[in-house]
Amino acid sequence: MSQNPLSPRSRRVIVTPVFDPLVQPVLPVQPLRPLRSDSIQLDFIQSAFLRPFPWQVEPLFRLSFEADPLQNQDAIPAAVFFPLVQRPSGLHVLFTRRASHLYDHAGQICFPGGRIEATDSDEIAAALRETREEIGVSPEFIQLIGKQPDYLTSSRFIMKPVVGLIRPGFQLAPDVSEVAEVFEVPLSVLMDPGMHRLHRAQLPDGGERLYFSITWKSYFIWGATAALIRNFYRFLSAAQDQ
Template structure:
């Protein structure tokens, strides 16, 4: 991606690494968090043909407890998919009638997409719903993941599975702010947080930044 960008200017700072422990995350991310956050609101601008009632979806925000430090597991979608082709995303998908709740959706979709067994996953809570310009109402479910799992990604949906240090994703200096003028004259604003060869942007970057804000404010309150 070569979209122009400027450094992000945010009303919260990076999360000190000393706070990034499983026990602290359990404390801060427990329960359903639904307060407004300082991230772009895509719900005001829908892509053509994606108007109407948003499709309910859920994603897992899998925080892997590596001995060398916590990481977030992400996927790169294959290039031929109808929705968000080639983009970086959390594992997840549409809510099915058979799902008891969004947590069940996130766990099921994560197993189907990546092969990550739910026996390694401890769900924590929910981040605020995020409505995408493509017409999805996404419920992010945070979770801690025990290492030792094996993955078997669905080759149709997932091109790659990778992990990014949580310390990188909770450092606000790593987020870039983009403004793009659309064909109809409107402006789209979004964030990105590039990692190595992966360009994390749009809804995924916004949800990561939202989690960063929640953790940053909790850390500030305890400082």
């Protein structure tokens, strides 16, 4: 999400979250089976995107994954790159931790990505551009695999996830004005539904918000990013049943 440090947007006051996601109560959820080890291998994931099969998005967030664009025309289109990295121990997923001074989602853990600009031909072009700008990985090192369902966030972004593999030989060059840290989490951890925690937060207006979280080492992944991870689990779980 490139931004000029002198632009009006960069001078806006940072919005303070209305609740602390780390301390909200955890709700019971129906246990789900872990994926087979072969279902989190690159060849299986690639084949899953190539063949149509019936599957359902995460039911707790169905309204966010199936939001009607006509009823949400104020939402901002954004592309995110769901980056897989092949390591000797298996596939990993690359994340960034956003700089604490940013206006949108400061300090949060997320995928590379940002708003789809007028110069972007589509969400794939936007995801590739944002990945280059944020972490310095050029498109020549990225092998596209497929797309996941759009997701309407509570902050009124329509996230369009693009899944791909970052090929060996890439070098990271994070934009320190946007990215505080780049790190990887094993896909086996993220695709273990036992790692997914469901929280309920009470909002100042009397409403409530449900969200998933995944904790790994010192990293707390939550909100829209965790929802996309949970939905990817749903996708692969359905694929292994075919």
